[in-house]
Amino acid sequence: MSGASREISDYAVPAGVLGLKGPVDKPAPGTLPLRGDLAHMALAGTHLAAHYVIPHVRSVGAAGAGLRLNPREDAEVFAQLPAASRFELLDVAGEWVWGCPGPQGPSGWCRASELAPSDA
Numbered sequence: 001m002s003g004a005s006r007e008i009s010d011y012a013v014p015a016g017v018l019g020l021k022g023p024v025d026k027p028a029p030g031t032l033p034l035r036g037d038l039a040h041m042a043l044a045g046t047h048l049a050a051h052y053v054i055p056h057v058r059s060v061g062a063a064g065a066g067l068r069l070n071p072r073e074d075a076e077v078f079a080q081l082p083a084a085s086r087f088e089l090l091d092v093a094g095e096w097v098w099g100c101p102g103p104q105g106p107s108g109w110c111r112a113s114e115l116a117p118s119d120a
Contacts, residue, residue: 011041011054011103024048029069030078033090033100033107040090042103055088055099059116067108071096079106087115 024047032047033040039049062084066077071093081087081101090107091098097115100107 014041014044027105030067030108031105033088033103033105035098038091040088040100040103040107053090055090056118058087058089058099058118060085060087061114061116063114065110065114067106067110069108071098071109075109079108081110084116089115 027034027047032043034043034047034049037049038051038053039047041052041054043049044052060081060083064083065081065087067079067081068075068077086101087099087110088102089097089099092112093109095112096109097112098107098109
């Protein structure tokens, strides 16, 4: 996502030493913005991931956005985000973006075209 502009978010790298105090139940897919390879920065103190991401704050486009567990057209839409609602973009894979309305979820993939144009 280099070269992309990012609206200021409420998230920052946590101060101090981070560590987990014991086992944590793995959340169901589509709930928290957590994958094996990355997680939302707000989850850094509670969940283990290879990388933590400070989101690019965007808005959902006029038609709304459908969240899917996989970045494929044939994947079922499990959550619908309303037009103009907040979308915290965490990853980009071609025409698909992965993110959430906030660190509490839900999280999933939608088409980048379902987001409002970013003000560059």
